[in-house]
Amino acid sequence: MTPPPTQPVPAPADAPQATVPRLATDALTAWYGTSSGVRDVTLAFRENTVTALIGPSGCGKSTLLRSLNRMHELVPGTRVTGRVLLDGYDIYEPGINPIQVRRRIGMVFQRPTPFPTMSIAENVAAGLAVGPRLSRADRAGIVEQALKRAALWDEVKDRLRESPLNLSGGQQQRLCVARTVAPEPEVILLDEPTASLDPSGAAHIEELVQELKREFTVVIVTHNLQQAGRVSDLTAFFYLGELVEVGPTTRIFTAPLKPQTEAYITGRFG
Amino acid sequence: MTDIPATVLEPEAGPQPTAEERWRALKTVSPGDVVYRTVLTVFALLLPLVLVTIALELGVNAWPAVSKFGFGFLTHSTWDPVRGEFGALPLIVGTLYSSLVALVIAVPLALACAIFLTEFAPRWLRAPVATLIELLAAVPSVIYGLWGIFVLIPLLRDHFWPVARHALSWLPIFSGVFYGPSVLAGGVILSIMVLPYIAAVSREVLLAVPPSQREAGLALGATRWETVWTVILPYGRAGIIGAVILGLGRALGETMAVTMVIGNRHEVSASLLQPGYTIAAAIANEFSEAVSDMHLSALFLVGAVLFLITIVVNAVARVLVWRVARGSAVGSTAI
Numbered sequence: 256m257t258p259p260p261t262q263p264v265p266a267p268a269d270a271p272q273a274t275v276p277r278l279a280t281d282a283l284t285a286w287y288g289t290s291s292g293v294r295d296v297t298l299a300f301r302e303n304t305v306t307a308l309i310g311p312s313g314c315g316k317s318t319l320l321r322s323l324n325r326m327h328e329l330v331p332g333t334r335v336t337g338r339v340l341l342d343g344y345d346i347y348e349p350g351i352n353p354i355q356v357r358r359r360i361g362m363v364f365q366r367p368t369p370f371p372t373m374s375i376a377e378n379v380a381a382g383l384a385v386g387p388r389l390s391r392a393d394r395a396g397i398v399e400q401a402l403k404r405a406a407l408w409d410e411v412k413d414r415l416r417e418s419p420l421n422l423s424g425g426q427q428q429r430l431c432v433a434r435t436v437a438p439e440p441e442v443i444l445l446d447e448p449t450a451s452l453d454p455s456g457a458a459h460i461e462e463l464v465q466e467l468k469r470e471f472t473v474v475i476v477t478h479n480l481q482q483a484g485r486v487s488d489l490t491a492f493f494y495l496g497e498l499v500e501v502g503p504t505t506r507i508f509t510a511p512l513k514p515q516t517e518a519y520i521t522g523r524f525g
Numbered sequence: 526m527t528d529i530p531a532t533v534l535e536p537e538a539g540p541q542p543t544a545e546e547r548w549r550a551l552k553t554v555s556p557g558d559v560v561y562r563t564v565l566t567v568f569a570l571l572l573p574l575v576l577v578t579i580a581l582e583l584g585v586n587a588w589p590a591v592s593k594f595g596f597g598f599l600t601h602s603t604w605d606p607v608r609g610e611f612g613a614l615p616l617i618v619g620t621l622y623s624s625l626v627a628l629v630i631a632v633p634l635a636l637a638c639a640i641f642l643t644e645f646a647p648r649w650l651r652a653p654v655a656t657l658i659e660l661l662a663a664v665p666s667v668i669y670g671l672w673g674i675f676v677l678i679p680l681l682r683d684h685f686w687p688v689a690r691h692a693l694s695w696l697p698i699f700s701g702v703f704y705g706p707s708v709l710a711g712g713v714i715l716s717i718m719v720l721p722y723i724a725a726v727s728r729e730v731l732l733a734v735p736p737s738q739r740e741a742g743l744a745l746g747a748t749r750w751e752t753v754w755t756v757i758l759p760y761g762r763a764g765i766i767g768a769v770i771l772g773l774g775r776a777l778g779e780t781m782a783v784t785m786v787i788g789n790r791h792e793v794s795a796s797l798l799q800p801g802y803t804i805a806a807a808i809a810n811e812f813s814e815a816v817s818d819m820h821l822s823a824l825f826l827v828g829a830v831l832f833l834i835t836i837v838v839n840a841v842a843r844v845l846v847w848r849v850a851r852g853s854a855v856g857s858t859a860i
Contacts, residue, residue, distance in 0.1 A: 324744065326740065326743065326744060329740065329743065331648055354743075354746055354747070354748050355746070357743065357744055357745065357746040358745075358746030361744065361745070361746075362744040364737060364740065364741065364744070366737060368737045368738060368740070368741035370738065370741070370742075370755075370756055370759070370760070371760065372759035372760060372762065373759070381742075381745060381747075381755065381756075382745035382746060382747070431741070434745065435744075435745070438745065438746065
């Protein structure tokens with residue numbers, strides 16, 4: 256018996272469209288023991304939209320991101336209250352398998368995390384190995400597709416069997432993007448994906464984010480305000496664990512409503 | 526400013542050293558450094574010297590047996606001190622066979638322990654269980670031997686053998702009649718003795734796998750078990766091979782517990798149920814009773830063989846670890 260699903264909730268009041276957003280949080284609070292990393296966040300992430308989460312270090316933006324695909328709870332002593340709604344249904348409902356959630360909501364980390372014992376192709380297929388069995392040809396096709404979507408195919412097509420450790424940091428990060436898109440998730444979470452890269456590697460990833468948005472719902476945490484301005488459609492500003500303000504990126508950067516937001520984007524703190 | 530003593534600000538009395546004098550002073554060597562360096566060098570050289578001395582001693586004392594039996598020493602299975610005939614095949618086979626049995630039993634168990642303790646156990650359970658497993662290594666081997674005689678052998682005889690004689694006797698390794706002291710008993714004892722080494726080192730290896738690798742696996746939608754199997758174990762494979770080889774080294778050289786349960790018979794048998802003998806056990810048992818020079822020399826020679834086996838095992842381990850570690854970064858030289 257499956258429990259009856261939660262009712263889809265209407266999108267938060269300030270959302271521009273009336274449809275149910277792909278991913279949304281509802282009064283989400285993520286706890287570390289008794290202290291909260293991020294408090295009472297209600298936010299919607301729409302399809303084919305890049306949402307940037309910005310704010311000074313320790314403001315809770317990474318914690319929020321990790322709560323969206325149930326990675327937060329992997330740290331001992333942590334828990335989450337409130338709801339995260341995928342197509343309107345709560346992924347924190349009892350009985351929901353976080354493993355299945357993570358197959359629909361993929362994640363790319365700050366530092367590239369290729370699996371060093373696997374080849375480039377095996378890395379891309381790593382998330383497929385855990386799903387239904389595929390024929391060799393299907394697999395090769397998916398690997399090629401994923402590498403193309405990650406804008407890495409031309410650079411690695413002749414060395415798919417080599418170690419990923421031969422790739423540059425930027426290429427490794429795009430490999431991780433390919434690995435994340437290969438199992439066809441619906442949402443892609445990027446946790447400061449360019450923080451450990453050189454400028455050209457970072458530029459590649461930024462272009463890639465623009466491409467990814469055609470197919471996926473993209474959420475990106477970034478420390479780099481220019482980056483948020485370049486890649487995102489919506490920007491949410493966090494300060495001291497709270498969502499201060501969210502809106503279209505151009506509006507946030509040109510006419511912020513809250514004084515903290517203005518102070519942060521003009522470089523007065525953070 | 527006010528803290529600087531006045532003397533420093535005053536120009537020094539007497540002639541200042543010239544540039545040349547100050548340049549000469551650059552050649553000053555502190556005598557402490559020389560002593561320190563010499564002492565360390567001597568110590569560092571002493572250890573390899575011990576190894577070389579052992580090898581020389583074994584070689585010199587084993588020479589009479591080498592010149593009399595030659596290569597046949599390794600292939601013959603008669604060991605008769607009365608007639609002065611010595612063939613070490615049963616000892617070599619027994620040593621390798623009992624160690625192999627030990628690894629076959631201990632490696633899966635130890636890896637399971639390590640995986641459980643690093644990936645699955647509740648946090649409060651991890652340190653206590655890890656400490657208990659390591660304590661297994663602190664039990665004196667004669668105690669394991671006694672346990673083998675009084676607990677393990679009766680257990681195998683009363684519970685394992687009745688089942689095995691019906692179900693498994695078609696396998697060559699379980700053929701024949703089981704009386705108790707056997708390669709099987711020796712192997713099981715050894716497996717318990719090497720388990721803490723393999724488990725403790727594997728646990729350290731798994732702990733050293735970066736959390737980012739674990740998270741990357743989980744973020745792909747892999748289960749904990751899939752993450753262990755596809756990400757964590759491959760990442761730590763070089764270290765795990767090292768742990769297994771460390772255990773093998775222990776098993777090859779273990780003496781007391783093995784000699785108490787293995788049966789001490791110079792015989793080659795494929796069956797685990799039959800008695801056997803190991804090199805270390807034979808040396809321990811026969812050395813004090815060896816009267817003829819040739820018997821002594823033969824014991825030195827098997828000692829040398831054991832020495833060689835452990836060196837080869839370690840060398841193979843080195844190569845394996847090196848190749849695996851290099852394999853994980855295939856072609857860092859390829860581009």
